[in-house]
Amino acid sequence: SRGLGDVYKRQYLYRINLNRERMKTTPFTDVHIALGAKMHEFAGYNMPIEYTGIIDEHMTVVNGVGVFDVSHMGEFWVKGPNALAFIQSVTSNDASVLPLGKAQYTCFPNEQGGIVDDLLVYHYEPEKYMLVVNAANIEKDWNWCVSHNTVGAELENASDNIAQLAIQGPKALEVLQRLTPVDLSAIPYYAFTTGEFAGCKQVIISNTGYTGAGGFELYFYPSDAMTIWNAIFEAGKPEGIKPIGLGARDTLRLEMGFCLYGNDLDDTTSPIEAGLGWITKFVDGKNFTNRAELERQKKEGVTRKLCAFELVDKGIPRHGYPIVDAEGNAIGVVTSGTMSPVLKKGIGMGYVQTAYSKVGSEIYIQVRNRNLKAQVVKAPFRK
DSSP, X not given: OHHHHHHHHHHHHHHHHHHHHHSBOOTTHXXXXXXXXXXXXXXXXEEEEESSOXXXXXXXXXXXXXXXXXXXXXXXXXXXXXXXXXXXXXXXXXXXXXXXXXXXXXXXXXXXXXXXXXXXXXXXXXXXXXEEEOXXXXXXXXXXXXXXXXXXXXXXXXXXXXXXXXXXXXXXHHHHHTTOSSOGGGSOTTBEEEEEETTEEEEEEESOOSSSSOEEEEEEOGGGHHHHHHHHHHHTGXXXXXXXXXHHHHHHXXXXXXXXXXXXXXXXXXXXXXXXXXXXXXXXXXXXXXXHHXXXXXXXXXXXXXXXXXXXXXXXXXXXXXXXXXXXOEEEEEEEEEEOTTTOSEEEEEEEEGGGXXXXXXXXXXXXXXXXXXXXXXXXXXX
């Protein structure tokens, strides 16, 4: 029996190693492994989930500064005289009002009223934009853009040629300012500039992030990756800078009520249901995908809405848990949930019947056959 067990063990380890070999890497993968990060597949990439623990990393970002490797994200260039026309036709927000040097949150609606992906649009130069899409959707989004490019815009998938770090937290500006002549305090929220950083040229420095703790996202050539990584961690030593994994990234974004594609948004959830009417602009001359249906939803209303909630009873809500009313009738489902490291209570988001989506509504989360009382609140959870 011992021999058979050894065979199974060898086969198990072989499969693990084979899966690792098949996974994509970022310029920082070897560094994560060397630092002892817990690694796991995410969107086809071998990514760090945590280093010192999710709560410790979460609080590091809330109170200080942490660094996320987000090089797995996708970047598409849209260029030429028809670049804006293309973006207007495939995204829900109004890119015509986006000045040079500004970024905009938006989504790709599909023909069924759902969302292909949510993304950022950067107005990089006249007739040149950068789209930043979710890692799990790079191929899907690229095929969508190519198939819907009816205006002849020039498209380039630059995902493999751009690396990205997110330096987040209240001390991020102080740390990064030591490494660039660019006045970071002069970059407003959701604005960016291109300049020198840590001696590297043509680095996009963007005042954006997915944590709600402030900070910047840097886009650069993969060949500059280790120079920039080492410089940031050297500069941030006095502030106790730490690398942060995807686990804390998820808890941080949830405390802010930021949606995660694949959980809170997908091909079946409309931006109106998701509370993203503010990025769905029905302006004259903007005939984007499925505009008529989304306009109807906004006018007539929807039968379900995404809401934020806090548990009153003790427990942790998780993705997929049923949401019920006081009588136990099904009224929705949890899309994201966790134990908030800051609030120290269970928080989450989920789609519920519209009548239960108002702030103050009492709902119940079904956790292992127990109905835990919760209350609908206004996001963000972390003020």
